[in-house]
Amino acid sequence: MKTPQLPDLPLFRTIADAAGELGYPAYVIGGFVRDLALARESKDVDVVCVGDGIRLAQEVGRKLPGRPRVTVFKNFGTAMLPTPEIEVEFVGARKESYRAESRKPEVEAGTLEEDLARRDFTINALGISLNPADFGALVDRYDGMGDLQRRTIRTPLDPDITFSDDPLRMLRAIRFATQLDFDIEPDTFDALARNKERINIVSQERITTELNKIIMAPKPSYGFKLLFQCGLLQLIFPKMALLHGVEKVGQHAHKDNFYHTLQVLDNVVAAGGDLWLRWAAILHDIAKPATKRYDKRVGWTFHGHEDKGARWVPGIFTDLKLPLGEEMRQVQKLVRLHLRPIVLSKEIVTDSAVRRLLFEAGDDIDRLMLLCRADITSKDYDRKNRYLRNFDVVEEKLKEVEEKDHLRNFKPVITGEVIMQTFGLKPSREVGELKDAVLEAILDGKVRNEHDEAFALLLELGEQKGLVRVAE
The missing domain is CATH 1.10.110.30 (Hydrophobic Seed Protein)
Incomplete structure (x- = not known):
């Protein structure tokens, strides 16, 4: 592995000049040096000086074209200097001491050696000199380069x-x-x-x-x-750890849901899934331990794990301090629906079933199908390909029904308000039953989601219940 070389940027010479004038030995330290050695892109530079880091930052700011503004964080003894190419943080070399009840250290000025010793890992304790005598020389007190190589x-x-x-x-x-x-x-x-x-x-x-x-x-x-x-x-994350393990009774054993979940997660990553789709992969089977039952005839079952898992999602997000807005609702929806396309792929794919899936998944239907494909982790090559071919059929049907009925995120034309106005009702279970009945008819394809057809059905359903239309 090649010794890391500083990029040919005037910035580094400017820092070196300012540090020399102030008499502060200065070094680029940490992740930027590590990433240079690994040929990874890095936009953040940490500069450590044996002296006053804030004063060095201010002096560099005065020397740079345009005199960029230096942001000072006095409580931390650091300063931030943005430049067009890189953002640089300056700090004085320090040593730290800790109390058992806190991870926040007592900090005082220290030597370069003391500063390097407080770093978390050897690969982050690498430095490059910004001093005139040995500008660009590698500082490697703990064989960080050797650990990068290894x-x-x-x-x-x-x-x-x-x-x-x-x-x-x-x-x-x-x-x-x-x-x-x-x-x-x-x-x-x-x-x-x-x-x-x-x-x-x-x-x-x-x-x-x-x-x-x-x-x-x-x-x-x-x-x-x-x-x-x-x-x-x-x-x-104890709920995830509980997925680990296999229980066997006689000839019946279930798969290890921990390692299955990890395979689904990697599959989602390979397909380009973002953070929240990855969380959906992590949580899709999270309730299996809580729903596991043994039946002598069929073996192990996890009935309802998708619904229980979806109910758990808000609590898990709360506990982990994850956002509780749209991201959480999306993950919850994907967990609740993740079995639906799999069930469809095993049966004759009806328009009615596809309409229901489109209605419930809305704009997340493509993400749901990606998750479901990732959920096929069988080591049986023929079985896995059979499932994936069936998913092709389901996706083709989804596209066909969507183009015909435009059901993605559709809103039923018959609302609760329309029902109450039509029959002079107040909010009640009866209103909800009528609304659901009209929706079911639309999803079953008995009527279109078009006002006249759906309203005619509403009047018919109301008549069956003995309701009388209020005169307009």
């Missing part, structure tokens, strides 16, 4: 101290391993298991941020396997 996540110091001091680093270890497809060094991984209970002092928002980054990785299943193996998943 594709290994390792802490610079004792991992028990590193993780106990700041337990969020445990999730970061798994996140980096997942994003980069690296291994976690054995002693470092063992320390994850030993210190897992420390995760309880970390805020849920921080945990969920790292979890979402794992989910957005190219192969998130790897991260979830690591989380489960070290015991962190059982603490931060």
Whole structure:
């Protein structure tokens, strides 16, 4: 692996000049250097100086064309300087000490060595000098380049101290391993298991941020396997951990729903699914442990797991501090409907069944079909292809019915208000029954979703109930 070289940007020489004038040894440190070595794009630069980071940022800002505005964060002792190419954060070198009940350290000025030692992983403790005597020289006190070469996540110091001091680093270890497809060094991984209970002092928002980054990785299943193996998943997302395991009675055994869920998640990722479709994959079978039953004739069943899972979604989103708006409702809908296309693919596909699916899925029908295709994880090649061919038939029928009836997100022309005005009724169960009856007739294709046809049916249904139309 080649030694990382700074991009040929005037910015870095300007920082070097300003640091030299102030007498502050300065270095580019951390993720930017790591990503240079890995040939990954990075837009954020961290500059550490042995001195006053805020003063250095202000001096650099005065020297740059246009004198860009420096944003100062006094409480953190940092300053941010935006430039057209890169955003640079400046900070003075520091050392940290921690209290057992908090992951927020006591910070004081330190040396470069002390600053590097406080970094989470060796691959993030790399630096490049901005000093005139050795401008561009690599600083690698903990063999971070060797760990990049070995594709290994390792802490610079004792991992028990590193993780106990700041337990969020445990999730970061798994996140980096997942994003980069690296291994976690054995002693470092063992320390994850030993210190897992420390995760309880970390805020849920921080945990969920790292979890979402794992989910957005190219192969998130790897991260979830690591989380489960070290015991962190059982603490931060126990409902998902409960999917793990196979129970067998006689010749009847169900599949391991944990590993099935991870395969569905990877399949969704391969198909280009966004964060919320990935969450739908994670949660589609989340209620199977709660609905698992054994029947001597048919074996294991999970009846109603899709409905129970959908009912759980708001609570899960609340617990994980995920957004409770449209994103949550979309995931809930996909969890509730994820079996419907599969059932359709096993039967004769009727217009009526397709209309109902289109009505319920609305604009999420394409995402639902993507999730359902991802849900076919059988290792039997012929069986899997048979299911996928059947899905082709369902999708063709969906397209055909949609073009004919325009049912995606359609609104029935007969509303509760129309029913009440027509028969002089107040809000009641009777109004709801009439509304549902008209809707069912439209979905069954007995009448079109067109006012005159649907209204004529309403009058007929009202007459059957002994209702009299109010004179206009």
